[in-house]
Every structure is written in structure tokens, then in C-alpha cells.
Amino acid sequence: MPGANAAGERGKxxxxxxxxxxxxxxxxREVWREWQxxxxxxxxxxxxxxxxxxxxxxxxxxxxxxxxxxRRLAAxxxxxxxxxxxxxxxxxxxxxxxxxxxxxxxxxxxxASGRASVAGRARRERDNLEQAxxxxxxxxxxxxxxxxxxxxxxxxxxxxxxxxxxxxxxxxGSGAAGLGGMSPVRTLDExxxxxxxxxxxxxxxxxxxxxxxxxxxxxxxxDAMNEDESFKRVRVRRQLLPLLETLNPxxxxxxxRAAGLLRDDSAALDEETxxxxxxxxxxxxxxxxxxxxxxxxxxxxxxxxxxxLSVEVLRxxxxxxxxRALRQWIKAGRGHLRRVELVHVLAIEKLLEGERGGRVxxxxxxxxxxxxxxxxxxxxxxx
Amino acid sequence: MPGANAAGERGKxxxxxxxxxxxxxxxxREVWREWQxxxxxxxxxxxxxxxxxxxxxxxxxxxxxxxxxxRRLAAxxxxxxxxxxxxxxxxxxxxxxxxxxxxxxxxxxxxASGRASVAGRARRERDNLEQAxxxxxxxxxxxxxxxxxxxxxxxxxxxxxxxxxxxxxxxxGSGAAGLGGMSPVRTLDExxxxxxxxxxxxxxxxxxxxxxxxxxxxxxxxDAMNEDESFKRVRVRRQLLPLLETLNPxxxxxxxRAAGLLRDDSAALDEETxxxxxxxxxxxxxxxxxxxxxxxxxxxxxxxxxxxLSVEVLRxxxxxxxxRALRQWIKAGRGHLRRVELVHVLAIEKLLEGERGGRVxxxxxxxxxxxxxxxxxxxxxxx
Numbered sequence: 031m032p033g034a035n036a037a038g039e040r041g042k043x044x045x046x047x048x049x050x051x052x053x054x055x056x057x058x059r060e061v062w063r064e065w066q067x068x069x070x071x072x073x074x075x076x077x078x079x080x081x082x083x084x085x086x087x088x089x090x091x092x093x094x095x096x097x098x099x100x101r102r103l104a105a106x107x108x109x110x111x112x113x114x115x116x117x118x119x120x121x122x123x124x125x126x127x128x129x130x131x132x133x134x135x136x137x138x139x140x141x142a143s144g145r146a147s148v149a150g151r152a153r154r155e156r157d158n159l160e161q162a163x164x165x166x167x168x169x170x171x172x173x174x175x176x177x178x179x180x181x182x183x184x185x186x187x188x189x190x191x192x193x194x195x196x197x198x199x200x201x202x203g204s205g206a207a208g209l210g211g212m213s214p215v216r217t218l219d220e221x222x223x224x225x226x227x228x229x230x231x232x233x234x235x236x237x238x239x240x241x242x243x244x245x246x247x248x249x250x251x252x253d254a255m256n257e258d259e260s261f262k263r264v265r266v267r268r269q270l271l272p273l274l275e276t277l278n279p280x281x282x283x284x285x286x287r288a289a290g291l292l293r294d295d296s297a298a299l300d301e302e303t304x305x306x307x308x309x310x311x312x313x314x315x316x317x318x319x320x321x322x323x324x325x326x327x328x329x330x331x332x333x334x335x336x337x338x339l340s341v342e343v344l345r346x347x348x349x350x351x352x353x354r355a356l357r358q359w360i361k362a363g364r365g366h367l368r369r370v371e372l373v374h375v376l377a378i379e380k381l382l383e384g385e386r387g388g389r390v391x392x393x394x395x396x397x398x399x400x401x402x403x404x405x406x407x408x409x410x411x412x413x
Numbered sequence: 414m415p416g417a418n419a420a421g422e423r424g425k426x427x428x429x430x431x432x433x434x435x436x437x438x439x440x441x442r443e444v445w446r447e448w449q450x451x452x453x454x455x456x457x458x459x460x461x462x463x464x465x466x467x468x469x470x471x472x473x474x475x476x477x478x479x480x481x482x483x484r485r486l487a488a489x490x491x492x493x494x495x496x497x498x499x500x501x502x503x504x505x506x507x508x509x510x511x512x513x514x515x516x517x518x519x520x521x522x523x524x525a526s527g528r529a530s531v532a533g534r535a536r537r538e539r540d541n542l543e544q545a546x547x548x549x550x551x552x553x554x555x556x557x558x559x560x561x562x563x564x565x566x567x568x569x570x571x572x573x574x575x576x577x578x579x580x581x582x583x584x585x586g587s588g589a590a591g592l593g594g595m596s597p598v599r600t601l602d603e604x605x606x607x608x609x610x611x612x613x614x615x616x617x618x619x620x621x622x623x624x625x626x627x628x629x630x631x632x633x634x635x636d637a638m639n640e641d642e643s644f645k646r647v648r649v650r651r652q653l654l655p656l657l658e659t660l661n662p663x664x665x666x667x668x669x670r671a672a673g674l675l676r677d678d679s680a681a682l683d684e685e686t687x688x689x690x691x692x693x694x695x696x697x698x699x700x701x702x703x704x705x706x707x708x709x710x711x712x713x714x715x716x717x718x719x720x721x722l723s724v725e726v727l728r729x730x731x732x733x734x735x736x737r738a739l740r741q742w743i744k745a746g747r748g749h750l751r752r753v754e755l756v757h758v759l760a761i762e763k764l765l766e767g768e769r770g771g772r773v774x775x776x777x778x779x780x781x782x783x784x785x786x787x788x789x790x791x792x793x794x795x796x
Contacts, residue, residue: 201660203667205674262660273653277584277645284586291588294733295678348684350677
């Protein structure tokens with residue numbers, strides 16, 4: 031790589047003890063650049079590296095290992111490899127788990143393994159397998175992180191994963207929240223004490239992670255489910271993205287760029303949404319009546335404690351901001367947004383029309399929105 | 414269609430003189446529903462119907478004709494058919510023009526025809542053929558509308574066109590402005606006195622327009638350029654959308670729904686953008702210095718008269734809103750946004766960093782942004 035040595039020399043002069051950058055592979059160098067851009071911890075702290083055994087997460091782990099051994103990451107950074115067997119592939123899943131544990135051992139890191147019953151969760155939560163697997167995985171990573179006192183979980187999602195996510199969101203007809211794809215850094219869950227970071231998301235191509243693993247003498251595992259075209263994501267990966275690339279060789283990068291712009295838009299709209307929710311709940315007439323009708327909003331325990339919203343304030347709001355506000359309000363009241371579609375939000379907006387109260391919009395999962403006395407009330411019915 | 418007669422009877426009772434809805438074909442009935450939803454003029458006024466001779470615009474014209482003959486549209490509504498020969502297809506283009514004129518004559522409407530040199534415009538404006546054709550077409554429609562005193566121009570864009578537009582925007586890596594696709598109603602151009610309306614955009618599939626034309630005994634023209642796979646749009650139509658439909662049979666509808674959500678988001682962000690621009694230009698310290706340095710902003714005539722923007726106000730703004738504001742400001746100062754990419758906006762944002770003024774960001778087309786005395790100034794250089 032031209033200029034790498036010169037940069038390495040400068041690096042040595044400027045950073046004293048650190049090894050020159052030239053000692054890193056080009057892949058690890060890119061990871062390090064992104065690491066700094068995302069302001070991930072480099073001097074102290076515990077990191078969880080999620081590893082499936084596939085090329086992407088292996089490449090991430092190997093690059094983190096390079097960064098530690100080349101002292102880009104200081105010795106105070108402690109890595110734990112985390113692997114979840116989703117319990118979907120029997121012996122093959124168990125073999126992957128052993129393989130990841132062995133790789134971690136050879137590299138000198140602790141490996142935390144877990145086993146889940148994704149199929150059971152899918153039935154229980156009425157999710158598809160992919161959603162259920164994701165839910166189990168992130169819960170597992172949260173448990174591992176908290177048990178080890180780690181503040182950051184790293185996953186190996188790549189630019190290709192981002193492009194697939196965008197296409198899948200488009201196929202569902204999602205708005206900016208879905209089309210914005212994954213964030214390079216976000217909180218892992220609502221507890222907010224663990225960050226989820228994806229240092230490959232902004233730049234790494236899947237072909238690059240596989241090539242880098244081979245360069246490092248590692249042959250990653252192949253997950254047969256990644257080849258199974260009954261999964262939409264696999265067909266997007268194998269059929270749709272290659273076709274998009276015939277139309278624009280940099281289509282994957284273009285999709286990721288679009289997603290980034292939409293994430294920025296979403297963040298701006300979230301600010302407006304927070305203002306609107308505060309204003310709609312702050313309706314001055316509300317306080318007087320609130321105590322008297324508290325039973326209206328606390329019928330089913332904690333999940334149900336959201337303030338009613340002023341019809342007038344909602345009516346005067348911009349439609350995109352109002353829809354976001356309604357979704358956030360439902361999420362706060364109901365605990366989640368599963369199966370809430372645009373049609374439900376439109377039905378709630380219908381309640382805002384005209385002067386007549388007493389009307390009801392039903393939501394999936396025994397939840398309803400009632401318009402009464404100039405406000406919308408969210409009620410979760412007793413199971 | 415079940416229930417159509419009952420609806421027709423109700424229609425007769427409610428609307429007095431009007432014919433029952435049952436007299437309309439299902440296609441025209443959908444057009445009429447959308448007509449009412451978009452609040453297009455139904456009792457009086459001149460309408461321009463843009464007609465290429467292809468199935469979509471023919472279907473629109475035939476449906477409008479049905480609406481007039483069934484008196485959904487009152488006799489006070491006067492239709493003018495407008496056809497532009499783009500000058501790209503020689504004798505075939507001239508034949509299309511004659512065919513459209515003959516169809517208009519048979520239906521009993523005036524036909525306004527024009528001929529453009531799209532290739533010349535493309536060279537002049539350094540646009541591609543599709544952009545140049547669109548520019549010529551909308552200018553022509555504006556001239557026809559104004560010459561006839563028409564307030565509305567109708568085009569036959571369908572749900573398929575919308576889906577293609579969204580995919581093409583995604584391939585360019587566009588944000589919400591591009592991914593939002595076409596609006597069902599907007600002003601035709603910046604003069605704001607003519608509306609452009611697309612009564613097929615929200616629901617009609619291309620297969621449906623062709624079938625409807627045939628039902629009405631019309632065999633629409635086929636534009637060979639619509640089959641030419643050297644155009645990206647044609648490949649999106651013929652290769653990509655069919656593949657998306659194997660993943661979701663209602664993919665075209667999903668793409669259009671996503672676009673609608675993003676248009677709503679854009680409208681919300683546009684409100685915030687307008688507030689930010691007003692605030693950034695209203696900087697209190699600015700008025701004092703403005704007169705003294707007027708030469709800074711009026712170097713190249715009318716195109717250059719935009720107020721400088723406060724660095725401090727821009728710095729404090731949300732990033733998505735700020736980027737929109739900068740783009741709008743450039744458009745106001747420079748007259749257009751051609752060839753202005755995200756990288757240029759990022760370069761302008763760089764100027765906002767730190768305390769140092771005197772720095773410059775270059776834009777394509779002899780335009781530059783200078784940071785000086787706590788403001789950004791837009792300068793269009795003399796040609």
C-alpha cells in the first residue's frame with residue numbers, strides 16, 4: 031500500500047510507544063480508522079466480540095486481535111468472545127460453538143457460550159425465525175456484557191448486511207426508521223448501559239472479510255442457513271444485490287449512503303417528536319382531570335402508564351411527526367410495537383377528525399385507543 | 414363489480430343531475446376516486462392532459478373523457494391534450510404526434526403539439542437524455558398551460574413509475590428527497606401558478622392501463638425507447654421490479670408506500686428547514702454589516718442574492734435540517750442544484766468547524782461558499 035510506511039513512521043514519532051501502523055494488515059487498519067471515528071474505547075474497558083463463526087465476525091475478531099497485539103488497543107482493553115448457538119441446526123450448531131471456543135482459546139481470549147431455543151421463542155412471540163434469533167442473540171449479548179461488566183458489544187455486520195437490511199425494509203414498505211438500516215453505534219437495549227457498535231458496517235464488504243480471514247490463515251465456518259433461499263434475506267443477497275450492482279457497481283455503497291441520510295432525517299424528526307409528545311401530554315386542562323380518571327390509563331399495570339394526549343395538539347402537528355409520536359406513545363404504553371402497522375396509526379388519526387369523542391381504535395394485542403374529553407387514551411386490556 | 418350498482422343509486426340520489434357511477438368503467442371509477450381525493454377541479458377550469466401516445470397517458474386521457482361524458486366532470490371543465498415530440502426518434506416521433514392528434518380529434522379535444530431538441534438540451538445543460546427530456550417536457554407543458562389559462566396539468570405516471578423512481582433514487586444513494594419519488598400533486602414549476610397532478614400515481618399498474626386502453630378499443634403506441642435496456646429505468650422495470658415481486662408480490666405497492674412515508678418526513682423536515690434558514694439569516698449582528706458588504710453577495714446579478722447565514726446558528730442546528738437548509742440556500746443563490754452532491758455539503762459543513770474564517774468551499778459551476786465574520790457567504794463568480 032503506497033505511503034503506508036511513511037504514515038507508519040509518522041505514527042511512531044507521534045505516538046511514542048505504539049507500533050507503526052504498517053504492522054497492521056490493511057483490513058485491521060480500516061477497522062482501527064473506524065474505531066477512532068466511532069470513538070470506541072481504546073485504552074481501557076471490557077469488550078464483547080459477538081462471533082458466529084462466519085467470515086464477518088471472524089474478521090472482526092481477528093482485526094481486534096491485531097489491534098491489541100499491535101498495541102493500537104492498550105493492554106487495559108479486555109476482550110471476551112461471545113457465541114450463541116441458536117439451537118436451530120443441531121450438531122452443526124454445536125460444532126460451530128466448539129470451533130469458536132477453540133479460535134478464542136488459540137487467540138487467548140475468554141469465550142462465553144450460550145444456547146437458545148429460537149424456534150420456541152418464535153412460536154411464543156409470534157415472530158419469524160430471523161426476528162426470534164435476533165431477539166435471543168441480543169438478549170444473550172446483553173447478559174454476557176453485564177455479567178462481565180463490559181460497556182461495549184461489537185458485531186461484525188458489514189456494508190452488505192446494511193444493503194440487505196435496506197432492501198428488506200423497502201420490500202416491507204417501511205419508512206425512514208426501517209430504511210435507515212442499522213446504526214454503527216447505538217445502545218444495545220432499553221437499559222442503556224451497554225453500547226452496540228458495528229465497526230465493519232460503514233465500509234467492509236463480505237468478500238473482504240472472507241479474504242482477510244484466509245490471509246490470517248483462518249477458514250471460517252459456513253452457516254447452511256446463509257445459503258437457504260427460503261429466507262428472503264438470502265435471496266436479496268444472492269439475487270437482488272448482484273442485479274443492483276449491474277446497474278451501479280457501487281450499489282451496495284449507495285444503499286448504505288441512502289440509509290445514513292435517512293438515519294440523520296430520523297434523528298431530526300425524533301427531536302421534533304419528543305417536543306410534540308411533551309406538548310400533547312402537557313395540555314393545561316389535563317392536570318385537573320387526570321387524577322379523577324387515572325383508572326382509564328392504569329388498567330393493566332406498568333406497561334400502561336402513559337399520559338393521554340391532547341387531540342387539539344396532535345391535530346395541529348405535522349403528519350410525519352404526529353405518526354412518529356403516536357408510535358412512540360403506543361410503544362411506551364404497550365411495551366412494544368410488534369404488529370403495529372401504518373393502518374393502525376391511520377385509524378388513530380381518524381379519531382382526531384371531527385368533534386365527536388367516544389370513538390375507539392383497536393390495536394393488535396388487546397390494546398385500544400379511545401378518544402374522550404378532547405384526549406386520546408391508551409388502554410391495555412386485562413389478559 | 415359487486416355493489417357498484419347500489420353505490421351508483423346512492424350517487425344519483427345524492428348528486429341530483431349526475432349519472433350513476435355504474436356507467437363508468439372500473440378504471441375510470443378509480444380515477445374519479447383519486448380525483449376527489451386529490452381535490453382536482455371538477456366543475457370548471459381548463460385541464461392539460463399530457464399524452465405521449467403510450468398506454469399510461471392514453472388511459473388517463475380516456476378516463477378523463479369518460480368522466481366528462483358521464484358528467485362526473487361538469488361541462489365547464491375544458492380539456493386540452495398536449496403532446497411533445499422530443500425529437501429523439503425521427504419519423505417514429507412524428508408518427509406518434511400525428512396519432513395523438515388524431516385521438517384527440519376523435520374524442521373532441523384540442524391538441525397542442527410541440528417539438529423539442531432534447532439532445533441539444535442535454536449537451537447544453539450537461540444532463541443525461543432522460544433529465545433533458547423531462548426538462549423540455551415540463552417547460553412545454555407549462556407554456557401550453559399558461560397560453561390556455563389552464564391551472565392544472567395531468568400526467569399519466571403510474572405506481573410502476575413511482576416504484577422505478579424509488580429504485581433509481583436508491584441506486585444513486587439519494588436521501589428522502591429522491592427516495593420520496595413523485596408527488597401526486599405539486600406545483601409544475603417555481604412560478605407556482607400551475608399545478609401538476611398525477612391521478613394514476615397512487616394506484617394504477619402499468620398492466621392495468623394497457624388493458625383499459627384495449628377495453629376502450631384503443632391500441633396505444635409503443636415507444637421503442639421504453640424497451641431499450643441501455644436506459645437504467647428500462648432495466649429497473651424489466652429486470653429488477655419483477656425480481657422484487659418474487660420476494661413480495663406487492664413490492665411495487667410497498668415501494669410506493671415507503672416513498673409516501675418519506676415524502677411526509679420530507680415535508681416535516683422542510684418546515685424545520687424553513688425555520689432554520691429564517692433564523693440563520695436573521696442573525697441580529699448581520700444587519701449592521703450587511704449594507705457595507707453588499708458587494709460580497711451581489712457579484713453576479715439576480716442569481717446571487719441570498720443573505721449570508723450565521724455560522725453559530727447553523728452549528729447549533731440538527732445535521733439533517735442543516736444539510737437541507739444549505740441545499741435550499743445554494744439553490745436560491747445559484748438558481749439550481751445540478752451537480753451539487755453530498756460531498757459539497759460536507760465541505761461546507763467543514764467550514765463551520767473551529768473559529769477560523771477566511772476559508773472557502775468550492776461548488777461545481779463557478780460558485781463558492783466563504784466563511785467570513787461568523788457567516789457563510791455564497792458567491793457566484795462572473796462567467
